[in-house]
Amino acid sequence: MHVIINRIHFGNFRFIVELEADPEIEISQLTLWVAEKIDVCTLPLEEFTIEQLIYAVKEPRRSRLYGQLEMEKRALQHTFAERFVVAGDLKPRHLRKRTRELQREHVEGLMRIERNMLQNELLTLDKTAYDLEILQAESHIFAEERFLCRLKDKEVDESWIRQFCFEFAFDPVRREQILAEAARQPQPARPDFAEEQDLEEG
Numbered sequence: 207m208h209v210i211i212n213r214i215h216f217g218n219f220r221f222i223v224e225l226e227a228d229p230e231i232e233i234s235q236l237t238l239w240v241a242e243k244i245d246v247c248t249l250p251l252e253e254f255t256i257e258q259l260i261y262a263v264k265e266p267r268r269s270r271l272y273g274q275l276e277m278e279k280r281a282l283q284h285t286f287a288e289r290f291v292v293a294g295d296l297k298p299r300h301l302r303k304r305t306r307e308l309q310r311e312h313v314e315g316l317m318r319i320e321r322n323m324l325q326n327e328l329l330t331l332d333k334t335a336y337d338l339e340i341l342q343a344e345s346h347i348f349a350e351e352r353f354l355c356r357l358k359d360k361e362v363d364e365s366w367i368r369q370f371c372f373e374f375a376f377d378p379v380r381r382e383q384i385l386a387e388a389a390r391q392p393q394p395a396r397p398d399f400a401e402e403q404d405l406e407e408g
Contacts, residue, residue: 211236214368216375218243220348223367236357237394238367240374241348246341251329253347256320259328262341271327278319286312354388 212223222239251259260271289308354374373380 212364212367214371216372218342219371219375221354221371221374222351234358236362236367238354238357238370239351240354240371241351243342243345244347244349246338246345247333249345249347251331251333254341254345256324256328258341258344259324259336262336262338262344263328263331264335264337267331267335271323275319275323279316282312282315282319286315352385352388353391353393354384356391356394 209225210222211225212221214221214223220241220243222241224237224239226235226237254262260268260275263271286308370384374384375381
């Protein structure tokens with residue numbers, strides 16, 4: 207049985223701590239995997255959300271786009287507030303239906319505003335218009351997971367694992383050592399899926 211018991215994030219790396227248990231022979235092991243964020247320079251802007259792109263775009267464009275987006279959303283909100291008032295004159299059974307319709311139209315309107323800004327403003331920009339360090343930090347797009355090490359359960363605690371992951375993420379020399387050691391170990395097959403229990407983000 208494979209169970210993901212923790213996910214830890216440091217820098218551009220995401221670490222997976224996986225428990226492999228065999229109840230028949232009462233042996234359990236911890237397996238550590240790592241995935242590195244893909245360099246945003248190689249990713250198309252379409253891979254990012256509108257929130258990530260606006261946050262990463264450089265000033266003064268960022269303030270202008272934030273202001274434009276909020277103004278359009280407020281105008282839409284005002285329009286629908288007026289339509290809700292008019293709908294209030296309907297009989298109760300018609301009012302419930304009309305309220306649901308207006309709520310759906312409101313959500314669709316907000317999505318349309320964001321989609322238009324994404325297509326007409328943000329995606330038309332060159333990447334030089336963005337702070338790539340911010341975009342890299344905001345990114346959640348990782349390369350394939352790689353095996354790091356296997357440990358016997360109970361022989362290490364969470365603080366040891368976090369220190370190990372921290373050194374891998376921020377010490378290039380230690381990272382190369384760990385990867386070299388991992389390459390010399392038998393490479394376990396990555397399960398197609400793992401049951402996630404008590405998942406923690408670090």
